[in-house]
Amino acid sequence: MDTLRYGAIEARSPKYWALLIGLGLVAMIGVLSAHHMEVEGHVISGMNNQIVWGMPHVFAVFLIVAASGALNVASIASVFGKTEYKPLGRLSALLAIALLAGGLAVLVLDLGRPDRLIVAMTTYNFKSIFAWNILLYTGFFAIVGFYMWCMMDHAMQKFSKQAGLFAFIWRLVLTTGTGSIFGFLVARSAYDTAMLAPMFIMMSFAIGLAFYIIVMLASYQWSERPIGDLIVNRMRNLLGIFIAAVMYFVAVYHVTNLYATEHHAVEKFLLVDGGIFTQLFWYVQILLGGIVPLALIYAPQTRNCRRSLLAACALVLIGGMAHIYIIIVGGQAFPMEMFPGMEVSSSFFDGEVSAYTPSLWEILLGFGGIAITLLLVTVGVAILDFLPESLADNIVNYKK
Amino acid sequence: MRILLPKLAVIKHSLALILVLILGMSSVYAVDEHAINVPAPKGEECVEDAKWMRVNHFKTVLNHRDDTVIRGIRTTKHSLKNCIDCHITPNETGDYARYSNSEEHFCASCHTTAAVTIDCFSCHADRPEHVIRAARQQSQLEALKENSVHVSATELILNTPQP
Amino acid sequence: MNQMNKKYALLSKSEQDVSQGVDKGKRTFIGGLVGASGLAVAPGVMLYQTASAKPVEQAVSNAVRWGMLVNVNQCAEDCDDCVTACNDEHGLWPKEGSTTDSQWIRKLTVKDPSTGNAKSLPMMCQHCENPPCVDVCPTGASFKREDGIVLVNMHTCIGCRYCMMACPYKARSFVHETLENQLPDSPRGKGCVESCNMCVNKIDAGDNTTACAEACSKAGHEAITFGDLNDPESDISTQLKAHGGNQIRADLGLNTGVRYQGL
Numbered sequence: 087m088d089t090l091r092y093g094a095i096e097a098r099s100p101k102y103w104a105l106l107i108g109l110g111l112v113a114m115i116g117v118l119s120a121h122h123m124e125v126e127g128h129v130i131s132g133m134n135n136q137i138v139w140g141m142p143h144v145f146a147v148f149l150i151v152a153a154s155g156a157l158n159v160a161s162i163a164s165v166f167g168k169t170e171y172k173p174l175g176r177l178s179a180l181l182a183i184a185l186l187a188g189g190l191a192v193l194v195l196d197l198g199r200p201d202r203l204i205v206a207m208t209t210y211n212f213k214s215i216f217a218w219n220i221l222l223y224t225g226f227f228a229i230v231g232f233y234m235w236c237m238m239d240h241a242m243q244k245f246s247k248q249a250g251l252f253a254f255i256w257r258l259v260l261t262t263g264t265g266s267i268f269g270f271l272v273a274r275s276a277y278d279t280a281m282l283a284p285m286f287i288m289m290s291f292a293i294g295l296a297f298y299i300i301v302m303l304a305s306y307q308w309s310e311r312p313i314g315d316l317i318v319n320r321m322r323n324l325l326g327i328f329i330a331a332v333m334y335f336v337a338v339y340h341v342t343n344l345y346a347t348e349h350h351a352v353e354k355f356l357l358v359d360g361g362i363f364t365q366l367f368w369y370v371q372i373l374l375g376g377i378v379p380l381a382l383i384y385a386p387q388t389r390n391c392r393r394s395l396l397a398a399c400a401l402v403l404i405g406g407m408a409h410i411y412i413i414i415v416g417g418q419a420f421p422m423e424m425f426p427g428m429e430v431s432s433s434f435f436d437g438e439v440s441a442y443t444p445s446l447w448e449i450l451l452g453f454g455g456i457a458i459t460l461l462l463v464t465v466g467v468a469i470l471d472f473l474p475e476s477l478a479d480n481i482v483n484y485k486k
Numbered sequence: 487m488r489i490l491l492p493k494l495a496v497i498k499h500s501l502a503l504i505l506v507l508i509l510g511m512s513s514v515y516a517v518d519e520h521a522i523n524v525p526a527p528k529g530e531e532c533v534e535d536a537k538w539m540r541v542n543h544f545k546t547v548l549n550h551r552d553d554t555v556i557r558g559i560r561t562t563k564h565s566l567k568n569c570i571d572c573h574i575t576p577n578e579t580g581d582y583a584r585y586s587n588s589e590e591h592f593c594a595s596c597h598t599t600a601a602v603t604i605d606c607f608s609c610h611a612d613r614p615e616h617v618i619r620a621a622r623q624q625s626q627l628e629a630l631k632e633n634s635v636h637v638s639a640t641e642l643i644l645n646t647p648q649p
Numbered sequence: 650m651n652q653m654n655k656k657y658a659l660l661s662k663s664e665q666d667v668s669q670g671v672d673k674g675k676r677t678f679i680g681g682l683v684g685a686s687g688l689a690v691a692p693g694v695m696l697y698q699t700a701s702a703k704p705v706e707q708a709v710s711n712a713v714r715w716g717m718l719v720n721v722n723q724c725a726e727d728c729d730d731c732v733t734a735c736n737d738e739h740g741l742w743p744k745e746g747s748t749t750d751s752q753w754i755r756k757l758t759v760k761d762p763s764t765g766n767a768k769s770l771p772m773m774c775q776h777c778e779n780p781p782c783v784d785v786c787p788t789g790a791s792f793k794r795e796d797g798i799v800l801v802n803m804h805t806c807i808g809c810r811y812c813m814m815a816c817p818y819k820a821r822s823f824v825h826e827t828l829e830n831q832l833p834d835s836p837r838g839k840g841c842v843e844s845c846n847m848c849v850n851k852i853d854a855g856d857n858t859t860a861c862a863e864a865c866s867k868a869g870h871e872a873i874t875f876g877d878l879n880d881p882e883s884d885i886s887t888q889l890k891a892h893g894g895n896q897i898r899a900d901l902g903l904n905t906g907v908r909y910q911g912l
Contacts, residue, residue, distance in 0.1 A: 127825050198810070206809075
């Protein structure tokens with residue numbers, strides 16, 4: 087019983103079906119909300135001509151960033167040769183694909199003309215980082231799919247390392263691309279920095295891993311399969327490092343901005359008097375999403391408790407969400423510097439901090455995306471052999 | 487299990503029957519072309535052969551679309567605006583049909599029968615300009631009238647100096 | 650009655666004509682009428698126009714680059730005729746205070762907090778030579794015509810709004826709801842992004858002016874000059890040569906087609 091064996095989970099329990107139906111409902115409500123938003127127009131969303139990207143984009147970017155991060159677990163095993171992570175590789179690839187699918191669904195359903203998706207797929211403007219992202223995302227599906235095949239088919243296993251390396255490089259490029267969507271916007275003070283791309287990569291590490299840990303612990307708990315402390319504690323420590331790294335990047339982002347006088351106004355807005363954005367930054371992103379999880383991970387009282395690890399993961403997700411909200415919405419709320427040093431006013435709200443109240447439809451669409459992700463994972467682990475039957479310490483330690 | 491499957495002959499015959507029904511129905515529509523109430527145009531003849539246009543109008547409009555938007559060519563011959571100006575005529579009561587809610591509209595009359603879905607008129611004018619201008623004015627007047635219920639609010643709007 | 654007159658004044662010029670029973674029939678007649686009044690105000694401009702109008706069947710070329718020059722000193726603070734004319738020309742109807750209605754052109758008040766000096770100017774799409782909106786558009790729907798006009802091809806716009814994120818001038822609007830009664834020469838609809846198109850319909854028809862420039866002349870301010878930046882003899886080029894013209898956010902190096910004097 088100390089060899090590594092994979093097996094699909096039993097999909098017969100009422101609990102499983104309840105989960106499936108519940109997720110299906112949330113996903114369906116999300117799609118219906120998007121449909122409603124398309125029929126009525128975006129006027130029923132909280133978005134407007136000042137805040138053009140809102141809650142759907144926060145959810146979408148969150149899920150896409152998490153997708154590339156979730157793949158890290160597989161990369162750690164096949165690229166960095168940490169064999170104890172090897173049993174986790176298959177789920178890592180599945181979760182990565184599912185997260186990307188969920189994120190893209192939200193992004194696409196929020197388009198003004200989702201019916202023209204085929205246009206986006208067939209006509210490209212290669213100068214647009216957005217167009218590149220479409221290719222990066224489709225490529226991600228293909229490459230991670232192939233990587234998954236290599237991990238799951240014995241005959242293909244010899245390509246596993248190369249596929250893993252390629253997938254790892256691809257995911258770095260993909261997150262760079264996602265970060266660059268904002269980094270290339272020279273017009274807006276909060277975005278005009280190359281720091282965004284590496285910061286997004288670091289965020290993906292933390293958010294992706296947190297998502298992975300939650301899904302992994304939940305699957306093992308609900309399918310009543312054993313999982314030992316060895317692997318859980320490894321991941322706990324890794325998560326701690328990632329959280330600290332994100333906080334480092336956030337600090338560098340703000341400090342470099344503070345160095346340039348022209349960015350003082352936007353920094354003052356984000357850090358001091360930006361209302362909701364300032365509160366989200368200090369209380370949610372930094373305190374709840376950074377300091378508290380670090381404490382939960384490293385404090386001796388909670389260090390070995392899985393519940394506190396789960397809490398830390400959930401807080402990382404909430405903090406990450408707040409972080410992305412501040413980047414996307416906060417970055418737009420701050421007035422565009424059209425005439426530096428001047429006071430500007432107009433009927434189009436120039437020079438004013440823009441208000442944004444997300445509508446229920448947008449939020450439902452966002453949760454729909456998360457439900458699509460979890461639905462894919464739930465179905466996936468039940469039909470194919472993604473999960474090891476045991477992740478007990480003796481299995482994890484097993485050397486080939 | 488085997489008994490539940492219908493005999494091959496039964497499948498064949500029902501398929502044949504369905505085929506005959508479909509063909510029969512489509513031939514009904516085919517000969518019934520003149521039963522569609524297509525409103526009369528303003529002019530004497532179409533810019534192209536009318537029969538050819540019936541089959542190919544979307545190609546000419548589509549070509550012209552890109553010529554106009556991208557290359558700035560604004561000849562009238564194949565422009566949608568020109569189609570509308572000629573084909574959308576008032577009925578006996580002097581009203582102009584809308585694409586969205588009336589089969590009296592030239593384009594809608596045929597598209598409805600042929601079950602064609604287009605989204606041209608979610609953006610493009612489905613009636614000649616002077617009709618649209620009049621309709622716009624009407625709706626602006628109505629909006630103002632609605633506002634006048636709250637006189638103070640209207641006063642406020644009207645007296646607010648423009649920035 | 651006074652109340653009614655005020656309300657009535659809200660209606661655009663050509664719509665008033667319709668309400669008075671002046672049935673214009675075709676668009677060209679309205680254009681002709683407004684054009685004629687423009688002729689009276691600025692005969693020199695009209696003279697120049699006949700010289701560079703292209704035949705309708707010919708594609709636009711990069712031999713011309715259309716642009717506008719705004720003389721801020723001549724722009725009256727309490728006048729928004731350019732905005733009204735634009736709304737009338739393109740069938741826009743932004744309701745006051747709405748955060749979602751489209752505005753293709755708006756009046757900006759720019760105040761220097763240190764001196765208290767305030768200026769009023771129209772702001773619209775600056776028709777950049779290197780437009781950020783065109784760079785970021787994933788489908789190429791946002792494009793620059795050969796003659797320098799930046800446009801949205803609404804047939805391929807998927808409504809992602811990335812161009813709105815990228816535009817340094819907040820020049821673009823997203824159509825947030827179903828529209829009714831759009832004008833034939835300015836088709837626009839829900840789910841697409843739109844912005845000032847430098848009255849491309851008028852330019853292609855050979856009017857050689859824009860609704861805003863026309864209205865500004867009519868109001869007697871002459872603050873907006875429309876013309877060909879590539880033609881050194883054109884009104885706009887000679888004015889630019891004599892008095893210069895600033896780009897807004899010149900630091901971005903976009904080489905805008907709309908220039909400002911007196912900033």
